[in-house]
Amino acid sequence: MGIFTFLTACENFPALQPQYQPQAQSFAMRYKKYSPSGESLDDSFIDEGLQLLFPAIPGGIFGNPSSTVLDYIEVKEHSFTLSLPANINEIAQPFASDELTVSPKNLEIVRVETFHSVPNGPIGKGAFKNTESGNLLILVYFSKSAKITGELSNNGDVYVHDISIKRPGWHWIEISREDSAFILKKYEGSDNAIELALFVQNILNL
Secondary structure, eight states, X not given: OHHHHHHHHHHTSOOOOOOOOOOOEEEEEEEEEEOTTSOBOOOOSOOTTEEEEEEEEETXXXXXXXXXXEEEEEESSSEEEEEEOTTHHHHOEEOOOSSEEEESTXXXXXXXXXXXEOTTSXXXXXXXXETTTOOEEEEEEESSXXXXXXXXXXXXXXXXXXXXXXXXXXXXXXXXXXXXXXXXXXXXXXXXXEEEEEEOSOGGGO
16 A cells, blocks of 8 residues: 555656756858858868867857857868767856746757958858858757747847747757848758858958
8 A cells, every 4th residue: 555655646746857968969061251241252262271160158149259169170172060069068058138038947058159260360250041041040059948039139239039949959040130120030941051151351361
């Protein structure tokens, strides 16, 4: 009778959810050079010494990158593989915002930032891009399934968040323009349509 009572009580407890243990993950893609205004530049030659740098932005979709570098790659042939570490839970930090509604409250995230440079040259900005729509993408790690909604003002622009993540891990977030606001939603397209756009002041820099 005692054993039966114990088993019945156990059935009434909610199932324990094991903590998500991420694995190292990689994304193969091409890169392409653009002017600061977004015009496509010549890709007909090899980029000697071109370096791609991917620092982390822990705890935020927007913000300044930290000193933690998720990957560093020297490329030549317009393609590369971004390799992200398995210990990303050690890098992730709580996502907190006074302007956004976040569920669950203990969500932790990391965003991948993008830069490029050449030896003895300036550091340039990069961005992931949906080649089919032209929209920009950001790559974010979510420690849990999550929902982020609301509006956020940043540098004079309004960003409407409508992000729904059904499982923990790395996810692409697409930024589209609607009227006077930018809309952030989970990207549902193919990884084959994603490229890294490198914004350069002068093609001779590369």
